[in-house]
Amino acid sequence: MPQAIHNQTSRHEAIRELLLSGSASTQKSLVEQLNKKGFSVTQSSVSRDLREIGAVKSNHGYSLILSEKTNNQIKNNVLGLIEKIQEVGTNLLVIKTAIGSAQQVALYLDNCDWSGIVGNIGGDDTVFTAVSNKTAQRALLNKINYLATSSR
Structure with a gap:
């Protein structure tokens, strides 16, 4: 070459x-x-x-x-980094990830364009995801849990 x-x-x-x-x-x-x-x-x-x-x-x-195939590979890789999700109050999800992976997960969530997500902040192993209300919080929690479980 x-x-x-x-x-x-x-x-x-x-x-x-x-x-x-x-x-x-x-x-x-x-x-x-x-x-x-x-x-x-x-x-x-x-x-x-x-x-x-x-x-x-x-x-x-x-x-x-990205192609749909590439998007699915990234989704499976990123969602596989999620270890635990916790509801805090009515407008926040705290997402624990593998060490060094929170920013990658936050970026993925930013780019998903899912309804109810107001914004994401990724640290080292924690993502704070602000949501519009309790209903959006519960729906997002269920969606992430379902996708993360099915990606493993």
Whole structure:
């Protein structure tokens, strides 16, 4: 494989990983993180790469448009990281995850566009999910439990 193609393929994979992990939301941060990983990139090359891999910009930064098969794989992987869910009050779920996985779970929940979710905050092993009301809290708890159980 020619070196330029290999570098482009490796760079595209690195960009996908950064976007899926939620650790890069702007082109500038992508350039910085790719440079740290040893890729020699500029903002214009990152812009072109984002277009080539099908990334789209939203209010939360860049994200990937994924196939249904890929979405199911990610769903199963992410939901498999959930260890425990607890209702707190009427508008909050506290989701315990594997160590280092909370931000990935929070990002997944942000991108699900499920009704009732107001927002998510991911720490190291805990996600706080704010919901609109008690009914939404119960529905979301049941949905996550069902999906997490069926993904194992």
